[in-house]
Amino acid sequence: MTGDRGTAEAVELGCPACREVVYPGEEFCEACGQRLDPHSGSAPVRLRRCTGCAATTIDADGYCEHCGLRQPADRDHVEVELPDGAAAGVSDRGLRYSRNEDALAIAPWRGGVAVVVCDGVGSSPRPEDASEAAAETAVASLVAALDDGTDAESAMRTAIARAGDAVAALAGSPNEAPSCTLVATVVAPGAVTVGWVGDSRAYWLAASAGGSRRLTDDDSWAAAMVAEGALTEAEAEAHPNAHVITAWLGADAEDIAPHVRTHPVEGPGAVVVCSDGLWNYLPEPEQLTDVLTAASGAPPQAVPPLEAAGLLVRHALDAGGRDNVTVAVVPVPQAPAAQDAPCANSSVPPTTEQPR
Amino acid sequence: MSDQPQFTVKVDQNKYLPVGGREVHAIVSVESSGGARAGGAAAEAAEVIIIDTSGSMSYPDSKLQAAIEAAQVAVDTLRDGVHFAVIAGSNDAKLVYPGGPPLVRADAATRRKARVALARLQAGGGTAIGSWLRLADELFDAHQDGIRHAILLTDGMNQHETPDQLDAVLQRCSGRFVCDCRGVGTNWEVAELRKIASALLGSVDIVADPADLVADFQAMTEAAMGKAVADVMLRVWTPKTAAVKFVKQVMPSVEDLTGRRVEAAPQAGDYPIGAWGAESRDYHVCVEVPPAAVGTELRAAWIKLVLPGTADRAEQVLATGNVLAQWTDDEAQSTKINPRVAHYTGQAELAQAIQEGLAAREAGDLDTATARLARAVRLADEAGNDAITSMLRKVVDVVDPATGTVRLRKNVDKADVMSLDTRSTKTVRTRRGEG
Numbered sequence: 034m035t036g037d038r039g040t041a042e043a044v045e046l047g048c049p050a051c052r053e054v055v056y057p058g059e060e061f062c063e064a065c066g067q068r069l070d071p072h073s074g075s076a077p078v079r080l081r082r083c084t085g086c087a088a089t090t091i092d093a094d095g096y097c098e099h100c101g102l103r104q105p106a107d108r109d110h111v112e113v114e115l116p117d118g119a120a121a122g123v124s125d126r127g128l129r130y131s132r133n134e135d136a137l138a139i140a141p142w143r144g145g146v147a148v149v150v151c152d153g154v155g156s157s158p159r160p161e162d163a164s165e166a167a168a169e170t171a172v173a174s175l176v177a178a179l180d181d182g183t184d185a186e187s188a189m190r191t192a193i194a195r196a197g198d199a200v201a202a203l204a205g206s207p208n209e210a211p212s213c214t215l216v217a218t219v220v221a222p223g224a225v226t227v228g229w230v231g232d233s234r235a236y237w238l239a240a241s242a243g244g245s246r247r248l249t250d251d252d253s254w255a256a257a258m259v260a261e262g263a264l265t266e267a268e269a270e271a272h273p274n275a276h277v278i279t280a281w282l283g284a285d286a287e288d289i290a291p292h293v294r295t296h297p298v299e300g301p302g303a304v305v306v307c308s309d310g311l312w313n314y315l316p317e318p319e320q321l322t323d324v325l326t327a328a329s330g331a332p333p334q335a336v337p338p339l340e341a342a343g344l345l346v347r348h349a350l351d352a353g354g355r356d357n358v359t360v361a362v363v364p365v366p367q368a369p370a371a372q373d374a375p376c377a378n379s380s381v382p383p384t385t386e387q388p389r
Numbered sequence: 390m391s392d393q394p395q396f397t398v399k400v401d402q403n404k405y406l407p408v409g410g411r412e413v414h415a416i417v418s419v420e421s422s423g424g425a426r427a428g429g430a431a432a433e434a435a436e437v438i439i440i441d442t443s444g445s446m447s448y449p450d451s452k453l454q455a456a457i458e459a460a461q462v463a464v465d466t467l468r469d470g471v472h473f474a475v476i477a478g479s480n481d482a483k484l485v486y487p488g489g490p491p492l493v494r495a496d497a498a499t500r501r502k503a504r505v506a507l508a509r510l511q512a513g514g515g516t517a518i519g520s521w522l523r524l525a526d527e528l529f530d531a532h533q534d535g536i537r538h539a540i541l542l543t544d545g546m547n548q549h550e551t552p553d554q555l556d557a558v559l560q561r562c563s564g565r566f567v568c569d570c571r572g573v574g575t576n577w578e579v580a581e582l583r584k585i586a587s588a589l590l591g592s593v594d595i596v597a598d599p600a601d602l603v604a605d606f607q608a609m610t611e612a613a614m615g616k617a618v619a620d621v622m623l624r625v626w627t628p629k630t631a632a633v634k635f636v637k638q639v640m641p642s643v644e645d646l647t648g649r650r651v652e653a654a655p656q657a658g659d660y661p662i663g664a665w666g667a668e669s670r671d672y673h674v675c676v677e678v679p680p681a682a683v684g685t686e687l688r689a690a691w692i693k694l695v696l697p698g699t700a701d702r703a704e705q706v707l708a709t710g711n712v713l714a715q716w717t718d719d720e721a722q723s724t725k726i727n728p729r730v731a732h733y734t735g736q737a738e739l740a741q742a743i744q745e746g747l748a749a750r751e752a753g754d755l756d757t758a759t760a761r762l763a764r765a766v767r768l769a770d771e772a773g774n775d776a777i778t779s780m781l782r783k784v785v786d787v788v789d790p791a792t793g794t795v796r797l798r799k800n801v802d803k804a805d806v807m808s809l810d811t812r813s814t815k816t817v818r819t820r821r822g823e824g
């Protein structure tokens with residue numbers, strides 16, 4: 034799996050009138066006689082083929098006019114990959130919901146990779162707009178600040194605040210407030226900085242046994258009950274309220290208090306960032322490693338990230354796909370001996386958390 | 390182009406199918422919001438009134454008198470400019486007014502002449518309904534671009550031609566005009582008149598008391614004058630691998646349209662739904678699709694309301710709607726039956742139970758009659774169809790509403806049996822106390 038994504042699939046051109054395949058240089062459609070003039074309204078159009086029957090008759094509503102299959106919407110299944118396998122992610126609608134309300138953004142910065150995963154809150158209006166605005170805003174803010182030399186934790190707080198503003202701006206009124214969760218990670222040599230609001234998660238999967246761990250703590254009713262000592266983890270998870278989140282981004286959120294932490298990481302290993310559509314099925318880091326190793330025969334960091342993200346998404350779908358599922362994977366190689374891109378936050382203390 | 394009414398198509402369904410599920414049901418509501426008359430020119434229309442003048446119409450004589458008065462009121466209800474004629478039917482058909490083809494335009498003078506001609510009618514001879522319809526069809530010939538509507542009144546059975554002769558005429562007339570049928574008295578046959586009305590996309594009803602004819606004819610003519618577009622088609626597209634199982638009108642009455650399909654385009658068939666004014670009707674569409682993987686979403690049917698093209702007008706799509714299918718392994722989703730699908734499925738079964746029950750009663754099979762009518766009592770109650778419930782109670786005594794036990798009544802008025810039979814297909818849109 035390489036970086037030349039998007040070009041593997043040849044562009045097929047078709048007649049603008051009857052959608053029959055046409056070839057470069059043809060002046061008229063062989064099927065219907067339509068004149069094909071690239072300089073006017075009768076230029077050949079890019080053909081879309083049905084994912085079910087390969088017919089080229091996809092209507093404006095997104096249904097195949099031959100077999101009726103609804104074509105995947107842009108966000109139904111999204112794959113993102115950075116060049117040279119630096120990071121990749123997959124987001125999928127799942128099997129139960131009619132649209133994908135998760136959003137995924139991955140971008141390189143000069144010292145590593147920034148990843149953001151957001152999960153729209155289903156009970157709010159237009160949750161898919163909230164998650165998209167939050168993910169796009171946060172990743173752009175992170176990359177700008179990090180490239181400017183800002184330290185990762187400051188960049189993280191600013192990015193989450195801006196994402197919160199962007200989501201709040203979508204609201205018509207406090208009663209009509211789109212909202213979402215957010216988890217962001219900045220992967221730099223030797224350290225991973227995570228920031229989150231809500232119950233989307235990040236994990237560190239270590240190559241060595243016992244080194245794996247979860248990097249986030251959910252803002253959820255279940256986590257709060259466990260933290261208070263009121264319930265055991267098993268009791269809390271079994272409760273109907275378990276997945277009610279206690280913090281989110283949106284105009285109706287109280288003061289947003291993101292958690293920001295930096296974890297030193299000793300490669301090799303991989304960072305996994307995901308929505309609850311994955312971790313509902315695979316809550317423990319060791320389970321994530323097992324799925325990757327069982328399917329690929331390789332340790333987590335050795336599985337190409339797009340393949341790794343795809344395997345984990347596939348697992349969630351095979352297990353029922355009850356929710357939208359989004360997974361990003363950032364492989365972290367053996368700590369390089371000589372890293373010539375000095376990192377702005379290489380001297381951050383091991384683990385800090387400063388609400389606000 | 391004259392301004393047409395606005396049409397909307399609304400689809401009500403549960404799109405979720407269980408793993409392996411293949412039957413998709415939907416209620417398609419078509420609504421037309423008048424508007425044609427406001428300021429714009431009224432649609433071209435032709436109206437033919439057919440009254441039975443066979444000998445039996447003079448037993449008692451008040452029957453013919455009532456029919457004449459009703460036809461006169463219908464003529465008076467025609468708006469100016471509508472092309473019309475009045476036919477008297479017995480062993481054959483005679484033009485009462487005008488004296489010969491073609492149809493004449495309604496105005497004060499022609500309406501008066503028609504009234505006078507009607508007043509001179511005498512009863513005599515037999516009943517050959519096919520010949521009456523054939524004459525109406527010839528008269529409508531020159532008016533195929535506009536609204537074509539007929540009213541047919543009879544008091545007897547079609548005794549003076551063979552069923553094959555009638556069927557041949559119905560086949561010829563189907564799609565050429567809409568015909569509302571009325572049976573006066575109790576000596577006509579419900580199934581026969583229902584067949585005629587059904588073939589000609591019209592209603593059928595009983596007017597047991599001749600005194601009620603005037604009001605009924607007036608209402609029918611007013612409704613006909615309210616039509617703004619003729620020959621509307623319900624076009625149903627289905628995926629290559631799917632098939633339409635049935636298309637039924639379910640509101641205002643149950644009418645199976647499945648056999649009326651005319652192939653219209655690749656993977657699409659047209660079901661004729663007649664002329665429309667400001668009104669709404671519901672259709673139950675059932676499509677069979679090949680099962681697909683959980684999560685797959687399909688357009689199981691694409692409903693288009695189509696006005697077919699004519700010599701000087703291109704085909705028009707008036708409104709569209711999607712019937713969807715999506716497979717899920719969540720039984721909470723897939724087992725939920727759409728309430729409107731259930732409501733109309735029950736009423737279609739109700740019509741069938743009544744017709745079967747009455748047929749068994751007629752044939753002397755009292756066990757079957759009791760069982761079917763007991764089922765009908767329960768279905769009418771479930772649907773909240775109070776009109777049918779009260780008609781049923783004139784034919785059966787409900788012994789125990791809880792268990793649905795009924796007993797056939799003795800000494801039932803024939804008019805009550807015929808009313809129940811004739812109106813068995815009439816549906817209600819919602820249950821009591823809903824919407």
Ligand SMILES: [Zn+2]
Pocket residue numbers: 048049050051052053062063064065066067
């Ligand atoms: Zn062509």
Ligand SMILES: [Zn+2]
Pocket residue numbers: 083084085086087088097098099100101102
């Ligand atoms: Zn297809």
